[in-house]
Amino acid sequence: METTKDFFDTWTRSQERIVENLTETTKKFQQVFWGLGSDGEGMSGFGDFQNVYSSWTNAIMNALRDTGTVDVNLIRETLLKTLSGSNAYLKLYEIWLPLFKAIREKTLSPDAYKDLTDPLKCKEMLDRVFGFDPDAISQAANQARKFLETFTGSVQQFMKPWAAATEKSSKTFPQLVEGHPESLMKIFHDMFDAFDSTIGRSFHVPAVGKDREKIELLLRGLDDLSVYLAKNIEYQNMMYATGLAAFEKVVATTAEKIKSGEEITKFDEFFDLWVKVNEKTYYALFQTEDFSKMQGEVLEASLNVRKHFFKLMELYLYDFPIALRSEMDDLYKTVYEMKKKVKGLEKQLGEVKA
């Protein structure tokens, strides 16, 4: 059996080896990067380059999974965020590369930039900044469906129109990003169709005995989910539209620099400019009453979904021998009130004694 000292020696050596390997790997990948760079300056090879970079960074995170330090979670979190920041930095370059090329080749016209940029990539960038998970909405619907399937097999058919509507909606996102408001309406229509073919029908169904409470709660939950989905899409649309406005401002600012003959020789300088313009543009949005109200509505809608989900869960767990959340809440209330009473009495007693 290893002694404690042996263990730490082994551990230290293994940490050293990780770092050595990482350093060696970096050197190799740097050579690969340089090789790609010398092959051509355009977009060709850039996709490969990004793949190589992503694999490499993923490998780093895997290697650092167990650093063994006391604040290991914070360190891992920080590394993940740094990695995410670096990837966003890379993504930014990918978005702007065609424009840089057009500027160098002097083919950039005031309207050409729209053709040169990929709206999906812009959306990905904004998703990264604001933590929007592009699959979150369909995931939420799928999770809800799975939950319902588990407890009520008959509901499976009921959920199908919703899943289909959600899938359709997710395909509409690219149009949203390109600034087509009619696509938002299409999403609403898909959702209303799903509503009509599920909940709408059930309004005409007679009471279903002891399960009625569950069904009613389920219907309310689905109703809340549809409200949340619609609100969230509206909210994200607001954010994407602002992202596009910021993009145009970055182009305009760059054009100003061209006019004044100012040079940007490093991508880092461009990155700073991009951050500054985006912060300013989004701040203007965040200050508006419309945004504040929309944010409040999205939050409330998401809370309603959560609240109903927990209630529904409690209803299904009621027959199991476990303490439910609402029962614990009651218990906490009793303990809180008793403690308050005891503290008051202790204080009075202390005053009498004094």
Added chain:
Amino acid sequence: MKAPFEAFDMKNYLKELSELNTKFIKGAETLVGIDEIDVGTAPKELVYEEDKLKLYHYRQEGKVTCGVPVLIVYALVNRQYMLDLQPDRSIVRNLLQHGMDLYIIDWGYPTKADMYLTLDDYINGYLNNCVDMIRKKTGNDKITLMGICQGGTFCGIYSALYPEKVKNLVTLVAPFDFSTNDALLFSWAKNMNVDALVDTYKVVPGDFLNAGFLMLMPFTLNIGKYVDMLDVTQEKESLLNFLRMEKWIFDSPGQAGECLRQFIRDCYQENKLVRGELKVGERLVDLKNITMPLLNIYASGDHLVPPAATRPLNDLVGSTDKSLYEFKGGHIGVFVGSKSQKELAPAISKWLHERANGETAKKNPNTRKSHSKAQE
């Protein structure tokens, strides 16, 4: 004339990227060598405990020159060790070196069992008990309260309810007038359904609040900060500085639901404190009851608690000895900035020393001089 990107090509970019990943690797190497991110290291002893609250007394290595003990009250949001983040960025150590006798409250991390705690419990209960404990321990009838951010609001409320126990009141970046929309959190809070929030979560998670803070500057705080961090990762001490701040930012206790409900509804949404309509427990809070000397410190560039929310306190209190101190910087800079260490902490110490023996600003002409930016 050269276009901005003429000198900017793929090779340049690859070179920059290669530098970026080299920094990343070196940073990873430095990170592996870090055993602990130490914060709040000024020596202190636990002197009182109640539920999850802990009251600490800082060990004074030198001589106490200011006879009135100071109780530091931090916000319920985030942790009090921000005031002692690291030895060279520590208001606590700075004040100790100036001969102050310091106590600090650690509110702890509320769990579901604390969901019913109200403003009444925090102010008339915990805070009042801590004040009484210090009064008893030190033999002082009155002590100094130094409240930070929401903790400053709590101290203001407490001083209005118990003026007989408070010798001096010092508030740092503490909101009182919530009618302003100068900061995003103030306008966002007004459109938040706090009942839905509290009824759903019971104890509102710290991560929820953090998401709001990150939204204030999303590009800088989610991307730019971490790209910039790569420039300092090679130096262990610089990286530790970054990590200490990072630890503090994301070390966010949950918020006891009932207390948060009342704070957001009564203060942020209905501005009851300024209007004299706030009730804590059974008692109405009248800020005019604050008659002790007041030092109100605000940060001119504060994007969390704007000056419009802090400054009005001086017009609302009954004190005749009141000072307004403008700190040129932001909310966080008040605690850890170099100006905070060089100017603010010594100014607070001087202001308190001058009042330790009942002297007022009028009696001591140096007061105004000591706060070059203070306005009476």
